[in-house]
Structure formats: structure tokens, C-alpha cells
Amino acid sequence: MKHFDQRVAVITGAAAGFGKAFADMGAQLGMKLVLADIQGEALDAVVADFNARGVQAIGLRTDVSRSEQVQALADAAMARFGRVDLLFNNAGVGAGGLVWENSEQDWDWVLGVNLHSVIHGVRIFTPLMLAAAAQDPGYEGHIVNTASMSGLLNAPAMGVYSVSKHAVVSLSETLHHDLGLVTEQVRCSVLCPYFVATGFQLSNTAPPTRSQQIAQAQSGKAVGSAKVSAAQIAQLTFDAIRDQSFYIYSHPEAMAPVQARFEAIMNRRNPGDPFAGTGVTGGRQKLIDALRG
Numbered sequence: 271m272k273h274f275d276q277r278v279a280v281i282t283g284a285a286a287g288f289g290k291a292f293a294d295m296g297a298q299l300g301m302k303l304v305l306a307d308i309q310g311e312a313l314d315a316v317v318a319d320f321n322a323r324g325v326q327a328i329g330l331r332t333d334v335s336r337s338e339q340v341q342a343l344a345d346a347a348m349a350r351f352g353r354v355d356l357l358f359n360n361a362g363v364g365a366g367g368l369v370w371e372n373s374e375q376d377w378d379w380v381l382g383v384n385l386h387s388v389i390h391g392v393r394i395f396t397p398l399m400l401a402a403a404a405q406d407p408g409y410e411g412h413i414v415n416t417a418s419m420s421g422l423l424n425a426p427a428m429g430v431y432s433v434s435k436h437a438v439v440s441l442s443e444t445l446h447h448d449l450g451l452v453t454e455q456v457r458c459s460v461l462c463p464y465f466v467a468t469g470f471q472l473s474n475t476a477p478p479t480r481s482q483q484i485a486q487a488q489s490g491k492a493v494g495s496a497k498v499s500a501a502q503i504a505q506l507t508f509d510a511i512r513d514q515s516f517y518i519y520s521h522p523e524a525m526a527p528v529q530a531r532f533e534a535i536m537n538r539r540n541p542g543d544p545f546a547g548t549g550v551t552g553g554r555q556k557l558i559d560a561l562r563g
């Protein structure tokens with residue numbers, strides 16, 4: 271996708287973090303915005319701010335895990351602007367802790383927000399984009415699914431989150447292949463950031479166990495002290511959209527354990543330390559010390 275001015279971006283999780291940064295960058299490029307978030311008041315404030323600056327933006331309080339609410343989002347976008355050019359399936363949550371301690375509600379919540387939202391977004395928005403492409407040879411559409419490095423690595427005490435993000439990478443790769451069967455005009459990317467400074471927090475649906483508290487603290491520290499900003503993620507992502515790049519990575523140092531993981535798979539070695547070489551050294555040992563200490 272090369273043209274953004276007057277095009278329409280739909281962004282989930284737009285009240286904060288990456289979603290807000292995508293909206294800021296879209297607005298700078300002259301896009302019209304359809305913003306969704308479960309936090310209605312925060313979303314209203316973001317939309318009011320854009321409107322005050324002359325940006326054409328609407329907001330819809332949306333729980334992206336609910337298919338009828340994602341459908342309502344698509345309906346609202348079409349009713350207001352008559353087209354959707356760029357979709358960010360971005361809203362996400364996380365639960366941590368030893369994988370056998372995660373409740374059924376943790377699984378339902380995280381898979382609902384992180385995976386089912388993307389399933390709904392792809393199922394509901396892709397046909398709108400394909401119909402626009404069929405009508406107009408100049409139409410360019412793009413879908414960005416926010417996964418994580420947790421979609422390529424399996425850190426300890428992050429199982430629910432990693433399962434959800436691996437599934438988003440899988441769905442996105444399949445979407446890439448399937449779109450390629452039918453069109454050149456609609457593309458997709460998968461965003462796999464490492465730790466980025468946002469308000470993102472692991473939490474659990476019941477009072478946390480000790481392992482969950484430790485995972486929350488460790489992840490909170492990594493996110494809180496991250497050197498990469500949401501604005502940088504937005505820049506990388508829009509660059510990838512322009513370049514038609516599928517994989518979007520934020521931290522080159524996080525690629526070493528990805529390579530090691532695939533080499534272990536190829537060579538039938540047991541999984542190694544997923545933090546090795548990332549700068550989060552000692553991450554695994556700190557968990558062991560905290561759990562056994």
C-alpha cells in the first residue's frame with residue numbers, strides 16, 4: 271500500500287499503546303480513522319482529540335473478542351466512510367504464570383481477545399477489501415495483525431499468551447498465502463515486537479498465584495524499562511506496509527533465540543533458553559530463583 275491520504279484505517283486497541291500510535295501516524299498521513307477499544311472513556315478522549323485537530327475519526331466501544339461487535343465496527347466504518355483500506359487487528363491482553371495454573375477463564379479471555387479478534391477481523395473485513403479491489407483496479411488494502419515475539423518464541427510462564435500469539439502468526443501466514451491466490455491488491459503483515467514501553471500488563475482472571483505474580487512482575491519490568499517506543503513501532507509498521515513486508519520485527523537482538531529455536535527443531539535438540547542473547551539475560555534463572563527461593 272503506497273497511498274494513505276483520505277484512505278480509511280480501522281484500528282483495534284486504539285485508546286492506548288500501539289493502537290494509539292498507529293492512529294497518530296495514520297492521521298499524520300491524512301487518513302480517516304475508525305477506532306475501537308473496550309475502554310469507552312479513554313477511546314472517547316482519543317477521538318475527541320483527533321476531531322479537535324481536524325482529523326476525521328470515529329470511535330466505537332468494542333469488545334473485539336465478540337464477533338457481533340467486530341461486525342458492528344465494520345458496519346460503522348462502511349456507514350461513515352464507505353470503505354476500509356487498512357485494518358490493524360491490534361488489541362491484546364496477556365496472562366502469565368506456570369501453564370498448569372492458568373484458569374479456564376485465563377485461556378478463554380486471552381484467546382478471545384488475542385486470537386478470536388483476529389479471526390473475526392480477517393473473516394469480516396477481508397471480503398470488504400476484496401470487493402473494493404474488484405471494483406477498483408487502483409484499490410490497495412492491507413491488514414496488520416499484531417502478534418509478538420511470543421508468536422515465535424515460547425518463554426517460560428507465558429504459555430497462554432504465547433499460544434495465542436503463535437496462532438496469530440499462523441493465521442497471518444495463511445492469510446498471506448490465501449490472499450496471494452486471489453489478488454495482488456490486498457496484502458497483510460504480522461507485527462512481532464519484543465518489549466515496548468506501553469501500558470501493557472499481564473494479568474489473570476482470578477487472584478494471581480505466586481508464579482503469576484512473578485511473571486507479571488518480570489513482564490512489567492521488561493515493558494516498563496523498554497527502550498523502544500510505540501511511536502517507533504508505528505513507524506516500522508507503516509514502513510512495512512509501504513514496502514509490502516510481511517514480518518515486522520522491532521528488536522534485532524531478539525532474533526538470536528528465534529534462530530536457535532528453529533535450529534533446535536531442525537536438529538531435534540531440546541528447547542533452549544528463549545531469553546539467550548536477547549539482553550533479558552538471566553530471565554529464566556530469575557524465574558527459577560523466585561519460584562524455588
Ligand SMILES: NC(=O)c1ccc[n+]([C@@H]2O[C@H](COP(=O)([O-])OP(=O)(O)OC[C@H]3O[C@@H](n4cnc5c(N)ncnc54)[C@H](O)[C@@H]3O)[C@@H](O)[C@H]2O)c1
Pocket residue numbers: 282283284285286287288289306307308309332333334335360361362363383416417418419462463464465466467468469470471493
Ligand atoms: N508492549 C509490548 O511490549 C508488546 C510486545 C509484543 C506485542 N504486544 C502486543 O501489542 C498489542 C497492543 O498492546 P500495547 O502494548 O499497545 O498494550 P496496551 O495495553 O497499552 O493497549 C492495548 C489496548 O487494547 C485494549 N483492549 C484490551 N482488551 C480489549 C478488547 N477485548 N476489545 C477491544 N480492546 C481491548 C485496551 O483497552 C488497550 O487500550 C497487543 O496485541 C499486545 O499483545 C505488545
